[in-house]
Amino acid sequence: MYQEEESIYNIIPKEVYIPPKQGKYKSRYPPDIVPTGSTLALRNSQKPNVRNCGGHFEEIIEDHPISCKYSTLGKPKGSYKQSPDRYLKKGEGSQSIFHLPKIQNNSSIRQSHSQEKIKPPVPKLSESPLLLKGTKKNFILDNIVSNILSVPAVSQSQPDWLKKKEYGQTPRYLQRIKERTLQESIIMKDIVRAQEQEEQKKLYELSQQELQNLRDGLKSKWEQVYREYQQLTHITKIDTIHKLRKKEKCEEQLKQLEADMLKLKKNHIFVDAAK
Template identity: 45%
Template sequence: MYEEESIYNLIPREYNPPPKEKMYKSKYPAKLAPTGSTLINHTTSRPGVANLDGNYQLSRGCHSHIDNHKTLGKQKGANRSNQYDFLKKQTGTMGNNTLPPSTYDGTKRINQKVRPEIPKKDEKPIMGLKSNKNFIISNAVENILSAPKVQREDPNWLGKKDYGQVPSYLQNIKDNIETEYRMIQNQHLNDAEEQAGQKYSLSNAELIQLRDGLKKKWDSVNKEYQSITHISTVDTQGLKRKKEKCERELQQLEKDMEKVNKQFVFVDTMR
């Protein structure tokens, strides 16, 4: 049967952990090798124990089935080095590493000034020089007779010669800009003069001759175009292309005639 619903079921119940079982421990020795096993035998196939007859005692032999560093690392004191086992002279693998005796006497130096050596403690001063000068009194007299230091006043930057004037580097930049502007302006004037010299106006006779030629050309193209438009059906590619060509030529001729009909017509020789 299902448990009936109740408001008391929302109250958290106390958790009782289950009892912990005892740790498993084998009845056989932990350091005992498997029966008839040849594993973990270092450089031999002879097992280190004699447990084939049911005897679980380790045999005393020259070999052991437990190798060093196989379980929990090295034994205590294994990392300690022998105090007498150190590198000695002439015992390395590189042979004799001794250098030949040096011939440098310590007096020659390259690009260095050699200071005089410090006198030794058993050396005596030359000619027995001695001084009876009283340095305390002489220093006091020198300080009394010395002139006092002149205190310099703070410089007055407002009294500079170039105060309030435009710096020289700004004036140079301004001159360079003006020079460049004049050069560009002269270049534009020269280009305008060259372009003006390359153009000339057509005379009245030339204009009349040009207009008549364009009118005749327009009449011939228009005649050819009219001959095509009278055809009821333009169903071939040749007629279609011929009609489109005539239309383009008529449009271009009309534009040219519109330009030539002006009072003054100029011709550019560079085009």
């Protein structure tokens, strides 16, 4: 029987199972015991490195007894209230300073210092200094005799630089520089010549027929613009901006056409194909 099918047993309410409540868990180990080999809370302990090395379950007091009362949180509230019965007396506000005991060494054995002294000791009165023996030598007379008997020093002859083989000649490094500059100038001339040849290949000369066609076209254009300009010159009063602009435009066109016609008067004209 599938669960999706209808059944009369589904009408009967099912009992809710409530599991029994178990008791509270309580560990068999004490909760306030220090872990084995702990290094915490060792400020006043007798074991400064580790604590509870044996793994005991009992509380073992390992701290020093506190000698000063109320050193942690102080006395209860209201204990420091002033009272006329407890006034400050002599010696209560100050504490005596303990002095270290003096150690006296009565033994005859003294410590030997291996470190050498920086300065030598001062000589005693009984120690007489070493005195140099005097001499009866006459240094002035000895100097005169040594100068008389001395042999004059031979002066070494200096070389005559005017008789040198390379005197008056161009240094070799200047010759190398001159040859290098000459080679560079030849290379630059070759480069410029090659560029000029490339540019000349791009130029071509206009034929006489093409020149004549250009001249006729410029002449007809000039006559047309000049006719328009002559019509504007008869106007005595230019009262609008349109007329003024038209007159200025005609003047600029005439100047440009005259400059172009002047260039085309030459017999040989070359045109750059790259442009």
